[in-house]
Amino acid sequence: MTTAVRETTPASRTxxxxxxxxRRRRLARALEPLPWLAPSLLLIAGVVIYPVVEMVxxxxxxVNISGLVxxxxxxxxxxxxxxxxxxGQVLRNTAVWVVLVVxxxxxxxxxxxxxxxxRFPGRRLVRWALIVPWAASLVMTAAVWxxxxxxxYGIVNGALGWVxxxxxxxxxxxxxxxxxxxxxxxxxxxxxxxTTYVILAGLQGIPREFYEAARVDGAGPWRTxxxxxxxxxxxxxxxxxxxxxxxxxxxxxxIWIMTQGGPGRETDTTVTMVYKLAFKDRAIDEAAALSVxxxxxxxxxxxxxxxxxxxxxxxxxx
Numbered sequence: 001m002t003t004a005v006r007e008t009t010p011a012s013r014t015x016x017x018x019x020x021x022x023r024r025r026r027l028a029r030a031l032e033p034l035p036w037l038a039p040s041l042l043l044i045a046g047v048v049i050y051p052v053v054e055m056v057x058x059x060x061x062x063v064n065i066s067g068l069v070x071x072x073x074x075x076x077x078x079x080x081x082x083x084x085x086x087x088g089q090v091l092r093n094t095a096v097w098v099v100l101v102v103x104x105x106x107x108x109x110x111x112x113x114x115x116x117x118x119r120f121p122g123r124r125l126v127r128w129a130l131i132v133p134w135a136a137s138l139v140m141t142a143a144v145w146x147x148x149x150x151x152x153y154g155i156v157n158g159a160l161g162w163v164x165x166x167x168x169x170x171x172x173x174x175x176x177x178x179x180x181x182x183x184x185x186x187x188x189x190x191x192x193x194x195t196t197y198v199i200l201a202g203l204q205g206i207p208r209e210f211y212e213a214a215r216v217d218g219a220g221p222w223r224t225x226x227x228x229x230x231x232x233x234x235x236x237x238x239x240x241x242x243x244x245x246x247x248x249x250x251x252x253x254x255i256w257i258m259t260q261g262g263p264g265r266e267t268d269t270t271v272t273m274v275y276k277l278a279f280k281d282r283a284i285d286e287a288a289a290l291s292v293x294x295x296x297x298x299x300x301x302x303x304x305x306x307x308x309x310x311x312x313x314x315x316x317x318x
């Protein structure tokens with residue numbers, strides 16, 4: 001009885017070798033972009049992640065006046081921040097500052113974007129001019145408005161006195177009843193261009209067929225805007241509001257250059273309070289604790305807003 005011996009070649013062995021597991025192939029495919037993303041990931045780790053970790057570590061430590069960490073104190077610094085004089089007023093100022101600037105910015109930008117979406121002579125020139133306040137430095141803009149509102153030789157007092165709206169010069173930035181709203185005015189001026197262009201991009205993405213269908217159905221301009229334009233603008237409004245909340249909440253140059261948080265705590269926000277704790281009071285650990293609270297509050301507010309508006313946008317699309 002003879003036994004046939006089948007020759008085994010390298011090709012046959014390769015053919016019988018089992019294919020790599022699907023999980024391994026997926027992992028290899030997922031790691032393919034890593035060499036290209038590595039520089040960006042390293043930059044994010046060094047510029048964002050490490051400072052955040054260090055900030056949290058500092059907020060849980062006792063830091064002396066020389067900036068040296070002596071020991072871990074847990075949540076003590078957070079308690080001290082909450083007990084700071086005028087902290088409640090600072091929180092109110094921050095909330096009012098963000099709501100007023102962002103709210104007024106969105107309302108003005110909606111009107112400007114609708115205007116710039118129409119055809120009229122000189123539209124391109126108006127669009128170019130609108131971007132100037134946003135392109136200019138915040139420091140320069142705040143400094144210019146500070147001098148314009150100056151009590152002695154500001155152009156605002158001169159213009160209002162010339163038209164008869166005021167009888168004598170007013171200290172716009174020194175009077176607690178007007179200083180905060182003067183800052184809100186400047187905040188809106190520097191925020192409107194960016195928000196207008198975001199909304200304008202959303203308007204230009206709405207097909208003309210929708211307007212024609214509404215006109216055929218007998219809808220007027222206001223009903224068309226309320227029932228068609230605004231729902232379709234929700235993605236653009238989401239981007240504009242979220243970015244504005246982040247920018248305005250963290251806005252430091254406008255407040256510091258115009259009033260430095262004064263008089264007293266009348267125009268202080270949590271951002272200027274962090275600066276004062278760190279560089280005036282030398283309380284670095286308390287400043288770090290307040291910075292952590294700022295980040296948590298900002299993430300919560302933005303997260304809630306994105307969840308609500310994002311859900312409504314999906315409902316409109318369905």
